[in-house]
Amino acid sequence: MRSSLVIVGAGPRGTGVLERIAANAPLLYTGSGLDIHLVDPHPPGAGRIWREAQSPLLWMNSHAEDITMFTDDTVSMAGPVREGPTLHEWAGIDGRTFSGRRLQGAYLRWVYEQAVAELPPQVRVHHHPRRALRVSGSREGRQQVWLEDRPRPLLADLVVLALGHLDADPDxxxxxxxxxxxxxxxxxxxxxxxxxxxxxxxxxxxxxxxxxxxxxxxxxxxxxxxxxxxxxxxxxxxxxxxxxxxxxxxxxxxxxRSKIGYDWSGERPPLPRFLGPAQTDELLARPRGFDFRRDVWPLVEKELGFAHYHRLFTTHPERTALSWPGFEAAYAAADPAGRAALVASAVPDPADRLDLAALDRPLDGLSYTSAEDFQQALRDHVERDLARRHDPRYSPDQSVFLGLLSVYGQLVRLGDIGGRWHGFFSYLASGxxxxxxxxxxxxxxxxxxxxxxxxxxxxxxxxxxxxxxxxxxxxxxxxxxxxxARLPQPTVERARDPLLRELYADGAAATPDGLLAVDAADGRVLDRGGRPHPRRFALGPHTDARGSGAFTRPRTGGPAFRQNDATARSVLAFLAEPAGRAVA
Known part of the structure; x- marks a missing residue:
């Protein structure tokens, strides 16, 4: 009997899992045949959000050179690296272009087609342009994936939920x-x-x-x-x-905040420095858990400050009053109050200091006597932001951006850390x-x-x-x-997706913020007793292992790539074991 895998969601995440299956299958899959069923009413590759059938006025939010669907040697994963073109290399356009979303949809369709073409000959892919309504079946046996307008379910040895961004019932x-x-x-x-x-x-x-x-x-x-x-x-x-x-x-x-409008040059900050794997491991090992504001945010602040001042001291030393080695040693040893005093003495111009609170809430404490005065004041604010974000004299801002990416790679491992961090990240890094x-x-x-x-x-x-x-x-x-003007925030109880709601009703665990709880190692869905389901996986923004939602920049480690690879390898290992194959 041929093995069967159902992937619900054929957008970028589902396509990324398929690419990792294609990369790992030659080494891990020894079965005689595997059918992969992709379930999505929208086109494979692009899915709903990036479909080619949308307004040509809508742009990507990243430079074409900063968008890739392919791994590189910066990704910490067990599977093989399969490099491929960025959007700008594939499309033959200027890397600094903000391309239309239609073009991104075409790129994603091509990535999907490449992944399918690279699968071993005994692996076949079938696209079902329908909605998945629910998943049933015991932990020990085959799963049944019920589709809209189809009386009989798809039978699956394993199911991967790559649902992407979902609609939600109103609060x-x-x-x-x-x-x-x-x-x-x-x-x-x-x-x-x-x-x-x-x-x-x-x-x-x-x-x-x-x-x-x-x-x-x-x-x-x-x-x-x-x-x-x-x-x-x-x-x-x-x-x-x-x-x-x-x-x-x-x-x-x-x-x-505006996207940064100049290229990086010179030495990158040596990240992670204060929030890396060791600190993340220690937080995860705490028997009573951790509090984001008390335990994690101070590490985030210190890491972003380190990225900022590393760039300032090594690239613009004329604007500092200490040597970098002396500053770095004092910065590492100081508490928050001590770091503030150190920065005040070592960085003369306040414009060169990193103030995350002021960045986050620039209107705090300000008021205007008339609406017209405020219109001009906010236009001035935007003009200043544009000028700074396009001026390489303020390249520490770019270094903070790299720090944000590094921090995100660690925070993904901590699970559901609340919406405030995601909003802060988007405001600074994804404007x-x-x-x-x-x-x-x-x-x-x-x-x-x-x-x-x-x-x-x-x-x-x-x-x-x-x-x-x-x-x-x-x-x-x-x-x-x-x-x-904001995206819906679907929870397992309010998501309009019937599959997710049924999964929760069937015993899947949710975080306090309503995200589907999954095993950090490979994305297996957890039940309310903390047990990973042997046959169900979930990846993406509806889970507590969600990423930033943005596409991966080349050579930045790509947490989503690491997750996709871990899930693909677990899927292939399960299907390769005779005991893991189909049970009626």
Missing amino acids: DEQRELSAYAERHGLVHLPPDFTADSDLSALPAGEPVLVRGFGLAFVDLMVLLTEGRGGRYEGDTYLPSGREPVLYAGSRRGVPY PPGPRLRQMLALSRAGVLRFVGADMAVAAEGGVFRASSPTVPGVVTEARALVE
């Missing part, structure tokens, strides 16, 4: 806002993937409140401006007249391309975009939505439309 607040909108004839768009949202209900010329200032907002901004016929002439936006007026705010009240922020400035000058401020509050009252912020006390904006 209590969103349900109340939607109900209020329905009663009063308003428009409320809850968290969603912007490319899939129906924006036609947002009327031209009318105010629209937008809560969220990250990447979902950038997509919304593009589709409601250029997507409605507006265009740019240099730094000037020429409206079509069909745009709404966007009133945007968030917890921080500012857009994500929009510089040209998008320049478009934002042009829209602001044209009056199409208005800034609300930090800690934006939305009230549903008086038959409308009202927005306010302590950044501009006393100013209230009324609108008949509210858009939540």
Whole structure:
């Protein structure tokens, strides 16, 4: 009997697992035949988010040279390295290009096709363009994967859930806002993937409140401006007249930081230094667990500071008052208060010091007497950010970015560490391309975009939505439309994906934040007693081993690659053992 593996989700994660199976199979798989069933209603490779059938106005959020689906020798994994082209090498485009998502979808389709072509001849791949509804079966026997509009299940020796980003039912607040909108004839768009949202209900010329200032907002901004016929002439936006007026705010009240616009040169910081495998092992070994704010964040701060000052002292020594060896030794030995005093004495210009709190909350303690004053102040903030992020004199910012990647590689091992870290990482390391922020400035000058401020509050009252912020006390904006510009946060209980909900109802464990709990070693799904399921695996943002959500940059270790490899090797080892083969 041929063995059977079902992979639910044929997007980048499912494709990555398939690539690792192809790389490891010649050494690990000795069976006579294996059928791999890919279950996804969307195209293999690209999946839903990166499908080629979407607006050509939507860009990738990374330079084409910083996107790869292939491993290299920086990835700490047991399987063989199979190098391949980055997006820019494959497409033959400038590496500094922010390519369209359609092109990324084509790249992912090609990666999928290459992985299939490299599988041994006894391994066959079958794509089922349907949704998977549930998985049943005992721990000891074959699993049944039930598909939409198919009366008989797929039989599987093993199942890998690579579900990707999922829709979620609204929480209590969103349900109340939607109900209020329905009663009063308003428009409320809850968290969603912007490319899939129906924006036609947002009327031209009318105010629209937008809560969220990250990447979902950038997509919304593009589709409601250029997507409605507006265009740019240099730094000037020429409206079509069909745009709404966007009133945007968030917890921080500012857009994500710009992508860095210069190339790295010289020595890289020797990372990890203060948050590496040894420190992660020690945290995981604590019998009573650990607290992120108390136990992990101080290590994160110290690591990012080390990356910043290593670059400053070794590349811009004229802006420092100590030698690097002396500073490094004192920095390593000092407590947080001592490090602050050390930095104050050794780095004369405050602009050269790393202040994570100020970076994270730039509007804290600031208030403006009028909305117009704040519009100009926020435009000035964005202009300063753009100037700094495109000026190699401030290359310690790039070093902090590398530090963030290093830290993320360790935090993935710690499991579900809460959403605040992921938001902080995205804000500093995964902001929009510089040209998008320049478009934002042009829209602001044209009056199409208005800034609300930090800690934006939305009230549903008086038959409308009202927005306010302590950044501009006393100013209230009324609108008949509210858009939540952020991605859904699916939990095992609120995910619209029936498979995930059924899995949880069947006894799978969840973290306090509602993520599916998996074994850190190879992604096996854990039950509520902490036992790994021998035949079910899960990878991706719906699990507590989630990564950053971004594509891997070449030569950065790629935690997702390491996870994919571990899962693929466990799958192949299981199927290679006669005792692990199909049991009725």
